[in-house]
Amino acid sequence: MTATEKHRATFVAGPDGLTFVGVLRSEIIKLTSLRSTVGLLLSIIVFGLAVSVALGLTMEDAGLPDAPSAGFMLDNVTIGTVLFGQLIAGILGVLVISGEYASGTIQSTLIAAPSRLTVLAAKAVVLFVSATAAAGVALFGSWAITYRMFAAFGLEIGLTAPGVTFALLGGSVYVGFSAVLGLGIGTMLRSVAASVATVLSVILLLPVVLSVLPASPFVRNLHLLSMSKAGDAMTSLADPGGAFLHLADGYVSPAAAWIIAAAWAGVFLLLGAVRLRRGDA
């Protein structure tokens, strides 16, 4: 048994251990090294800008307000990014984790970083930041590109107008939350197809289903608590003197909508975390 007496000749333990910053860096490399994920991020920007420009070019036909209106401007500038961005970001969130299960990369990922919640947290941070940033570029870019178009009718609205910057910021963050929602669902279900279907159901179908339920005082405005209604409210102006949240009146303030969207993303992320932590990878 002389072999066991030998000592390692070349191996020297390095100074670098596993760190959260390292896992973050790893997730950034993964996100930016696939055509699919980079393409989805870019398409948030492309769809957002394209819809805003199209609406800007046709706004005269659609009917103009008499005086400059921040609400009118926001409707035109945010709808493309919010509508398409929430779906694209949701699918991106699914791919970031389900794509790993489909390709087997999850094995390499969890061997490199065995603390699974650290991996999920890093994915959530990277997704939230990148989707929010892409939507931010789309929203603030839409405002900048269409500024002249609104100005042609004397309807231009600056970023300093009350609530405007907060609404554009809200739209960006909403798309970020949508990505995290997708990540949570993807982690929970693992299969790409099932996860994408669930993301679409939660974002698109749920408010429709809730609004056609038999109208009772209780369920009548429940759809206002859905994810996509929160997206609408986050990109709208607050009613001056309006309540924080008044379901009976059908009113959700932008601030309340931030919390609703965060809750949706948070709940699914939590469900995903439970599935990931328990049992086998």
Added chain:
Amino acid sequence: MITAEALVKSYGNKVAVDAINFTVRPGQVTGFLGPNGAGKSTTMRMIVGLDRPTSGSVHVNGRRYQDHRAPLREVGVLLDAKAAHKGRSAYKHLLAIGATHGIGASRVREVIGLAGLDSVAGKRVGGFSLGMGQRLGIATALLGDPATIILDEPVNGLDPEGVRWVRTLMRNLAAEGRTVLLSSHLMSEMAQTADRLIVIGRGRILADDSISNIIAGATRSVTRVRTPDTERLMATIAGPGVVVSVLADGAIEISGLTAEHVAVAASTAGVVLHEVASVSGSLEEAYIALTAGEVEYRSSHIAETGAHR
């Protein structure tokens, strides 16, 4: 050093790994040998925390894998050559894995060179052959310059040059004092590479010893003789502990007597021998003897051979 203690993994009421104990020591190549479905991969997945043990424990250098400060520097693993996204380049794949531990581009290029992947490092993994995938998996395992290396079926899909490369690499890693655990169902590969074997079947350890001891313990050495005068030879050598069997082709297999004894006895009795040879068992025979009854999927042909032995 890998230590498993009463390690159990069950799925529902099917027990995949059944309370096994073993130690994989540094400085040698330990082979993990067993039929498909014996529990090899499940055990390896439990070592690195991908699967949770139902009960019992498995430690690497005294700790659970996931409790190490720098797991990649502790253990390098190849479990599945296809554990990389098809759309990502080999270089970016390694870079992403290394980034978790602050392992940078220079080490990534080093292992790419080591694995002979320089020319394809920038290409997407989807276009890789199985052999290139194995090389990428081995490069991944070496990334953290780990003290323990675990490779599940590393020579699958490799060409002869690649097989030799893996064999030399593992011998060198063990000679450097590292712990090397290698699973395979290829006996010849094991016989050439491993110092020690852990044979597993249906989730239980069937043997844990040096290769020569395993062969000696699980097979018997016989003396094979050919003679025109079978009857007289059998009468001459008959005695307690001597078992004689006549094979279909007319040869006689004698156990309990060495070739020397048989030759001397025949010569004394005036029996002419056309052939005298001592036949010792091979690893393959030892393996089949050990795993008889432990194989989940068996073809009838193999069953006959096993019964014959």
